[in-house]
Amino acid sequence: MxxxxxxxxxxxxxxxxxxxxxxxxxxxxxxxxxxxxxxxxxxxxxxxxxxxxxxxxxxxxxxxxxxxxxxxxxxxxxxxxxxxxxxxxxxxxxxxxxxxxxxxxxxxxxxxxxxxxxxxxxxxxxxxxxxxxxxxxxxxxxxxxxxxxxxxxxxxxxxxxxxxxxxxxxxxxxxxxxxxxxxxxxxxxxxxxxxxxxxxxxxxxxxxxxxxxxxxxxxxxxxxxxxxxxxxxxxxxxxxxxxxxxxxxxxxSATEGDMGSSVIKQLGQHRVALRIAGGAALVLCLIPGLPKLPFLLIGGAALFVAQRMPSSPAGEAAEADANAPAPADPTESLLGEMRVDPLELALSPDLVDLVDGAGGDLLDRVRSLRRKVALDLGIVMPPVRTRDDLDLPLSTYAIRISGVDVAQGQAPPGTVLAIGENLDFLPGRAGVEPVFGLAGKWVPAELRHQADLSGATVVDRASVIITHLAEVVRANASRLLGREDVRALTEVVKQTHPVVVEELTPALLSLGQVQRVLQGLLDEDVPVRDLVRIFESLSLTAKSATDHDSLLEAARAALGPAISARYATDGALTVVTLDPRLEQSLLESLRPTEAGLQLLVDTGRAEIMVAELTQLCETAEQRGLSPVVVCSPQLRLALRRLLQMAVPRLPVLSYSEIAQSALRVETVGVVNGAYSIAA
Incomplete structure (x- = not known):
């Protein structure tokens, strides 16, 4: 056996x-x-x-x-x-x-x-x-x-x-x-x-x-x-x-060695104690009637051991170090302090209860958010460094990207956020939902049931912070996608589709160029999960053109059905189109610049077109619809850049992206741009 x-x-x-x-x-x-x-x-x-x-x-x-x-x-x-x-x-x-x-x-x-x-x-x-x-x-x-x-x-x-x-x-x-x-x-x-x-x-x-x-x-x-x-x-x-x-x-207790080694080491740290004990044993010999030999032997042995001990034990070394000038910080320590975290959540001291482990589940929700972002956008969200910040006002949290504040919010302790109308009868202070800007009130947590009965939507503090963090991550996904992240994503694709990766990089495009394309997709809220299809389209396009605009539009064309499906409701895509004459006029105004294709139209024409487009979209949203703008592929990217400042959340799609999908297209308006045509 x-x-x-x-x-x-x-x-x-x-x-x-x-x-x-x-x-x-x-x-x-x-x-x-x-x-x-x-x-x-x-x-x-x-x-x-x-x-x-x-x-x-x-x-x-x-x-x-x-x-x-x-x-x-x-x-x-x-x-x-x-x-x-x-x-x-x-x-x-x-x-x-x-x-x-x-x-x-x-x-x-x-x-x-x-x-x-x-x-x-x-x-x-x-x-x-x-x-x-x-x-x-x-x-x-x-x-x-x-x-x-x-x-x-x-x-x-x-x-x-x-x-x-x-x-x-x-x-x-x-x-x-x-x-x-x-x-x-x-x-x-x-x-x-x-x-x-x-x-x-x-x-x-x-x-x-x-x-x-x-x-x-x-x-x-x-x-x-x-x-x-x-x-x-x-x-x-x-x-x-x-x-x-x-x-x-x-x-x-916690020690680095066994008990015998730890006892000898700790008892031997201070030879002064052994000297005093040995001296006391010798003094006892002076008491009349006590036997001299045992105390002489023990006292002498203690003094001998104390004399043989190292002359610089931990206690004396610590005292010497205290009097010595402070040494310069090592390079590794300075480099660690200089490091800037990609994503940071700072909490005021009175909000630490959200992560203290005694009922605070903010860290668990952050971990769940990382998984959700990965599944939705196709990128790995950087680890969120959560820490307290004494410089923040009470009840305040701050979200930072690369050490810079990009968003702040309120989450008073012991309260919940009630969003709705007719909340005047509830005590609390006014607040705003940070993502959609909805008015609400921070009411005591024990009045949550009363707020529910009044018809308000009640959200706890951790949910408010996580929702805000998720929106910040989505809005800044391109900034959070670094070169190392692109390399890691490429390695994942290479495990299952090695030919696709080997054909693309570094033969045709560098990792930096691939990163710019992925960042451009994320800027327009397009997930990059289907990296195989994206890399295949980039390989085909890079053989004839390597400029950023061409590569980005090629990637979007490959993802056309997925992009259209994101904005569809019940199999129908609500669109706002451009009048053919206006679209032709805009195509003629296209000019290449260092920043890519741009629409060179005067301010008056642009304002009228944007105002008309905004009015059509607001009318559609009042009917419960979520419209998108559709134009020709050659015009799409330049029009998106023009509308980005005025209506940043408005998606702009091309006809080729919609044509690949099996969605039903419903037009809710046409932008005429009468002033532009007349001019």
Whole structure:
């Protein structure tokens, strides 16, 4: 049988053997063997608890404690059976009853009582209290530790694998201390059981000796009481060792080494303490009547050790460092402080409760938002560094891109945002929904039900912030798409479509040119999830033209059906078209510039066309429609640039993009641009 399979069956077989020991009489040889195993096993557990670096490194200790306690109780039962039946329970118990205590019953009882007092009142009681407090504090600290892990994950300081490992470690730590809280009760119960078993053995042996063996009271007490005390001492020594191991485990704190190394290192940090202790031992020699030699030896040894210790321990080094001039910051530290986070969410100090782990789920929502952005836009949203900012006014949050504030909002603590009309009867202060600019009121959270009954839409603070953050990310998606992000996306495509990537970059286009195309698509709220189709269209176009406008329009043409479907409702696309004469006039005004194709029309013509287009769109929106502007492919990009300042949210599509879709087109208006034609 292999070592692995043997280890799998060792503990279950041992537990079965313990149960058998309680029922089946054992020969004295096995009793001696198991007593030796019990003592050595307890000693191994104590030494292991001293050498582990962390309590979790000995996570099986609670279960092992239960098994060894059960094993010791089974030995007690077997030994008691042999003592009462044969008057002999093996050489080990006999030696403890006669040799260790000199065959003196009173001495044996005194030693046994002292061991019980040490175990029960000192070690067990203290270990039980420390385990109880450790379990409570560990459970109370779990939310804070989980929040710290989530914050590091959102800040990009660790990956998902490391975050899962640290969460599992936090959960294991809580489980361990909870188990130790219960295991300490085993130790306490074992100490009580030792007293009861010894008393039962004393009374039972006295009765058996007089009634069944015909002994005199003195003979019965002398024979059976010594064996009972020997049995108690044999079982109490490993019980005391396990109690010490329990205390060592639950009192261990965070150290970098085993207990022995840590104790020697920490006690040796200050040689002044050893000098004072050695001097005090020598002074005690001056007291009349005290023996001089022990204190001279101990005091001299302490002074010798203090003299041999390093001359610059941690305490003196710290004092020297305090007086020395502060060294210059290392380059790595300065570079870390100079780093600008791509995306940052700053909270005023009174908004930290949103991420404190005690009911604050803002970090979880940020993580969900990253997934949603990836699925909607096709880019990986940068990790959001969430931190408090003392410079922000109270109840304020700020969203920053590359260290620059791009949006701010309000989220007063203890309130919810009620959006609607007729909210004057509710207390609170006026507020505005940050994305759509809807008027509302921040009302106390306990009045949420009343706000619901009034017909208002009630939104909690975290939802307001996340909605605002999502809108900022969408509006600035092109700024958040860096060169490294494009490289990572390209590598993903290369895993499944290597030919597409190899044909495109670097043979035809650089990563920078591909990045500009993707940024142009994101600027017009076009997802870039279908990178395979985008790369294929860029490969075909780049063979004849590599200017940005041509590449962008080629990518849009490849995504035509997907772009049209985004603005369709129930299979219908609501469009606003241009009068053919106006469109021809605009085509004639196209001029190439360094920034791409532009419409060079005078201000008056542009204002009339934009005003008419805006009026048509507002009329359609009042009917519950969401129109788009449609024009020829040659004109689309230049018209989009012209309308971007006046109506930035208005999509501009080309006829070729719509033609590829199977949508039903419904025209709600035609822009005539009468002034432009007349001119």
């Amino acid at each position: 292999s070592g692995r399979r043997l280890s799998q069956f060792a503990v279950p077989l041992g537990v079965v053997l313990i149960i058998v020991m309680m029922v089946v009489p054992l020969p004295t040889f096995l009793i001696d063997l198991f007593i030796a195993l019990n003592i050595v096993g307890a000693l191994v557990v104590v030494l292991t608890s001293m050498y582990v670096k962390r309590p979790l490194d000995f996570s099986t200790f609670p279960s092992l404690l239960l098994v060894m306690t059960l094993f010791r109780l089974a030995l007690n039962i077997s030994a008691t059976r042999l003592v009462l039946m044969d008057g002999f329970a093996g050489n080990v118990i006999d030696a403890f009853g006669h040799f260790v205590v000199g065959g003196q019953l009173v001495i044996g009882l005194v030693i046994f009582t002292i061991l019980i007092v040490i175990q029960f009142l000192v070690i067990t009681k203290g270990a039980e209290r420390v385990a109880e407090v450790g379990a409570r504090f560990t459970l109370d600290a779990m939310p804070g530790k989980q929040m710290a892990i989530d914050a590091d994950l959102n800040a990009g300081l660790m990956d998902e694998v490391e975050a899962r490992r640290r969460r599992a470690e936090v959960a294991a730590e809580a489980d361990f201390y909870g188990a130790m809280d219960g295991a300490s009760k085993f130790v306490k119960g074992d100490a009580i059981a030792a007293i009861v078993i010894t008393l039962i053995n004393l009374i039972g042996g006295f009765v058996v000796g007089m009634v069944q063996k015909g002994m005199s009271p003195v003979e019965a007490i002398q024979k059976y009481s010594l064996l009972s005390v020997g049995d108690g001492l044999v079982s109490q020594i490993p019980a005391l060792l396990l109690s010490v191991a329990t205390g060592l485990i639950v009192t261990r």
